[in-house]
Amino acid sequence: MNQPSQELSYKILIVDDVPDNLRFLSTTLSQHGYQVRCAINSAIALMGARNDLPHLILLDINMPDLNGYQVCQQLKADPITSSIPVIFLSAQDDIQGKIKAFTSGGVDFIGKPFQVEEVLVRVKNQLELQAANAKIxxxxxxxxxxxxxxxxxxxxxxxxxxxxxxxxxxxxxxLRHDALHDSLTGLPNRNLFMEQLAKCLQNTVDCPERQFAVLFIDLDRFKIINDSLGHLAGDKLLISCAQKLQECVSKKNAIARLGGDEFTILLKDIDDVNDAVVVADKILQEFAIPFNLGNRNLMITVSIGIAIGNREYHQEIDLLRDADTALYRAKELGKARYEIFNQQMYLDAMSRLELENELRQAIFHQELVLYYQPIYSLSNLKLIGFEALVRWQHPERGIVSPDNFIPLAEETGLIVALGQWVMDQACQQLKIWQDKLPPATSLTMSINVAGEQLHDRNFLQIVDRIIDRTQVDSQYLKFEITESMLIEDTEQLIEVMHQIKNRQIQLSLDDFGTGYSSLSYLPQFPIDVLKIDRSFVNAMNVERQNLEIIKTIITLAQVLNMKIIAEGIETDVQATTLNSLNVEFGQGFLFSQPLTAEQAETIVIELTHKS
Structure with missing residues (x-):
């Protein structure tokens, strides 16, 4: 084949049946001076490689006609193209796949989704090696x-x-070092970590009483920091985190960066689980100290999952999976902590996976249903609106509480599609009721909006489409957000909230008083309504402290010219007390449980007669 020349840029042939992958790789490599040609199938690839010999081929494994292994074998069998190095592309990261790639004639392997740094380093390394071979x-x-x-x-x-x-x-x-180490932190990468883990498993075969531990570590809320401060600051933080982790373990043990904000530690020889707990505690203590990034002190915590390796494990991937499962439990229980894997966690994870799949189907098959909880004026008990509450009508489990599927939807990203469905149905129902009411009668609809929805770049367009399709009067819509959202990417959130207000939609702050936001931040946000959390309402006649908190919230709302709604009102005493404190509106079982659309319409019709 033609040899690489320093005077000419290298020619690279990219073979992938997915246009987005071709565009990404072509753009990335072209911007770094490479001459790029693309082939969308094996026939074009084989012809193109023969007619205009490239210096390097990037070859996708999974293609509809010939797979990557077969294409590579044909290239190697052809004397004209046999010496062209081939790097395989695949989303599969299993050992057998890699072995097959190398036995088919490949020289390297790039995983999907693509990381720009990895692509450039592996391409550069192969071309340098090729040039060195040519020179020799x-x-x-x-x-x-x-x-x-x-x-x-x-x-x-x-x-x-x-x-x-x-x-x-x-x-x-x-080349070997680069293939086995993370380019950003210099730590071992997943490949090297799995090699070390495999050796530890082999040691338990040779010496059954030996134990070791895997600590799976994830930075809490790293995405928020990365998005708000920029990727450069995020990279600096990752480097600092890697250094801090290295200080927490002895050199005989192994630390790796698996990717993103995920790290692992391999304690190669432990007496019992307490040895792993000691290391986990030390890490949590170290990460309680703020990081100094230039002129900024930054606080970030970590969650840790621990799995104990012993002779019961046969595959390293199983041990890593169990440590990841324990990490998920630590996140679920509040973050900034560690959890030790047990078998129940595995069963829970399988159940959660099953529930996730069922939820996807439920959204697609419209097994979800909206209930509507009435909101009343506390002074005259007049109906002023409803809060839309989603329920899952499971074909086998019956009605599934949102407490059991909303967190799962938020974690998996399904909350965006779920929230869009809720908004569409609630607006459609409000329009039906608006058409039945006299023109002077106002009836509002409160719709819960998740943080993931507000950060979705298409959110405002979705809102516009729903309002346009349903023809609902937007001034009677209220979007409810939780207090915890106020600390997530504040500048972007304020901009989105102002865009919502420009559409005459009101904003309610739900569960106020239970989150972590500073009261000094509140005036920055264009909030119309504060909702007092049910926990304060339920305890206000029991603990004076809760009553004082409610009074403080009321005073704050009055200063900021905000309306107040109290949630979870269950007794006449609570309603009377709140009314005496000038709380305008309330909802709760005292007035009504959440109602079906048909039941709620009965109340709306009564409101029509009163009007």
Whole structure:
């Protein structure tokens, strides 16, 4: 094949049947000076490689006609293309797949989704290795000629050859190091970590009483920091976190960055689980100290999942999975803590996965249903609106409480589709009721909006489409957000909230008083309504402190010209007390449980008669 030249840019052929992948790789490599050609199937790839020999081929494994392994074998069988190096592309990260890739003739492997740094480093390394091989080959040819012509130059030529061999050896060592280490932090990557983990598992076979531990570590709320401060600050934080983790364990143990904000620690020899707990406690203590990033002190916590390795494990991936499951439980229980894996966690994870799949189907098959809880004026008990509450009508489990599926929807990203469905149905129902009411009668609809929805770049367009389709009067809509959202990417959130207000939609702050936001932040947000959390309402006649908190919230709302709604009112005493404190509106079982649309319409019709 044609040899790479320093005077000409390298030619790279990309083979993938997914246009988005071709665009991403083509754009990335072109921006770094490479000449790129693309092939969307195996036939074009084989023809293109033969007609215009590239220096390197990036080849997707999973394609509809010939798979990547078959294409590579044909390339290697053709004398014209046999020497072109092939890097395989695949979303599969299993060992058998990689072994098959290398036995088919591949020289390297890039996983999906693509990481720009990884793609560039692996491409650059292969081209450098190819250039080095070409240089050695050229020199060997020249050396043979020199030996024939001038035997007296043999000693000098041999010395130069040795230097080239040393350089090649160093290059090979560098390539192996780069293939097994994270380019950002310098820590071992997933591949090297799995090799080390496999050795520990083998040790338990040779010595059954031996134990080791895997700590799976994830930075809490790293995405918020990365999005708000930028990727450069995020990278600096990751480097600092890697350094801090290295300080927490001895050199005989292993630390790796698996990707993103995920790290792992391998404690290669422990007496019992307490050894792992000691390390986890030390990490939590170290991360309680703020990071200094230039002129900014940044606080970030970690969650840790611990799995104990012993002779009961046979595959390293199973041990990593169990540590990840324990990490999920630590996140679920509040973050900034560790959890030790047990079998019940695995069963819970399987149940959660099953529930996630069922929830996807429920959204698709419209098994969800909205209930509507009335909201009343506390002064005259007049109906002023409803809060839309989603329920899951499961074909086998019956009605599933939102407490059991909303957190799962938020975690998996399904909350965006779920929230869109709720908004569409609630607006449609409000429009039906608005059409039945006299023009002067106002009836509001409160709709809960998750933080993931507000951060979705299409959120405002979705709102506009729903309002346009349902023809609902937007001034009677209220979007409810939780207090915890106020600390997430504040500037972006304020901009989105103002855009919502521009559409005449009101904003309610739900569960006020239970979150972590500072009261000094509240005036920054264009909030119309504060909702007093039910926990304060339920305890206000029992603990004076809760009553004082409610009074403080009322005073704050009055200063900021906000309306107040009390949630969870269950007794006449609570309603009377809240009314005496000038709380305008309330909802709760005292007035009504959440109602079906048909039941709620009965109340709306009564309101029509009263009007």
């Amino acid at each position: 080959q050229t020199f060997n040819q020249e050396l043979e000629q020199r030996v024939k012509e001038r035997t007296f130059q043999l000693e000098s030529a041999n010395h130069i050859l040795q230097q080239e061999i040393v350089q090649r050896h160093r290059l090979e060592q560098k």
